[in-house]
Amino acid sequence: MVSDIRLFAESTFVEKAQSYQTVLSSRGVSVNIEITEKLNARFLRLNPELALCVDSSGLSLSANGMKMQPDWKAEIPRLKRASIKSEMIARACNISEKPLLIDATAGLGHDTLLMAYLGADVSLIERHPILFTLLEDSKVQAENDPFLSKVVSRIQLIFADSSEYLNQAILEEKKVDVVYLDPMFPQRDQNQQAVKKQAQVKKQMQLLHMLLPEDGEMDLGDHLLVLAQQIAKRVVVKRPRLAVFLNDQQPDHQWQGDACRFDAYFSNKVIE
Ligand SMILES: C[S@@+](CC[C@H](N)C(=O)[O-])C[C@H]1O[C@@H](n2cnc3c(N)ncnc32)[C@H](O)[C@@H]1O
Structure with a gap:
């Protein structure tokens, strides 16, 4: 099970990212927040390893240039x-x-x-x-x-x-x-x-x-x-x-x- 993961956030979403970090830490996952200028398709392609992202659509998982969330x-x-x-x-x-x-x-x-x-x-x-x-x-x-x-x-x-x-x-x-x-x-x-x-x-x-x-x-x-x-x-x-x-x-x-x-x-x- 993943116990350490990177979380990418644009500067406007840092507070949100920190609240997810707190929640995930209480569940045994250590989250390393990395602030990026633009969380776009190019950025995701350049960062293909499994990570979390926070943007206007909330929390999602990313890997190999794709983003995913349960998206009800x-x-x-x-x-x-x-x-x-x-x-x-x-x-x-x-x-x-x-x-x-x-x-x-x-x-x-x-x-x-x-x-x-x-x-x-x-x-x-x-x-x-x-x-x-x-x-x-x-x-x-x-x-x-x-x-x-x-x-x-x-x-x-x-x-x-x-x-x-x-x-x-x-x-x-x-x-x-x-x-x-x-x-x-x-x-x-x-x-x-x-x-x-x-x-x-x-x-x-x-x-x-x-x-x-x-x-x-x-x-x-x-x-x-x-x-x-x-x-x-x-x-x-x-x-x-x-x-x-x-x-x-x-x-x-x-x-x-x-x-x-x-x-x-x-x-x-x-x-x-
Ligand atoms: C194939 S997915 C289920 C997909 C789901 N039916 C849906 O509609 O999205 C199986 C899920 O069950 C979870 N799971 C497997 N064994 C579990 C257990 N003992 N307790 C809680 N969750 C479990 C896994 O972590 C995984 O997320």
């Missing part, structure tokens, strides 16, 4: 096209019942945003300190957006390792309707199809992969399934279409798409 506002057109009927994830997670849902592998939070838009109440858990801080920034921006403000009022961000969070929830005998899991992709030799998809992942996902550990040390999240099953009526796992089952556990039901599928595990084994 950019998801608005997709949300406007979405419905419970048309979205496989909504059917898999039974969103029509307006469930209490834990998304235990937040990433960029796009799946959560869609489920919250369609009516779920979501606790969104991310353990990576930089990703979590990017998510927090996206949420604040969304709170000030007339279309998104109501949607994000149904999202609670939690900075934690989901294994610890779920273990605690089990001790407290907490119950939720759904736990949603979308852990990192399976290893290359597990699924050739998944590798092809990985090569095509869009810009945002490329940067996400740079931030997160490489294949060898990648945590595939198998243990999360067993924990989630102890507190949820339904656990839904997103997988690349041909990937092996999480924790080698055969699901009770599957929804198959072109690129991915959703495996569902029911606590009472009744398919709704």
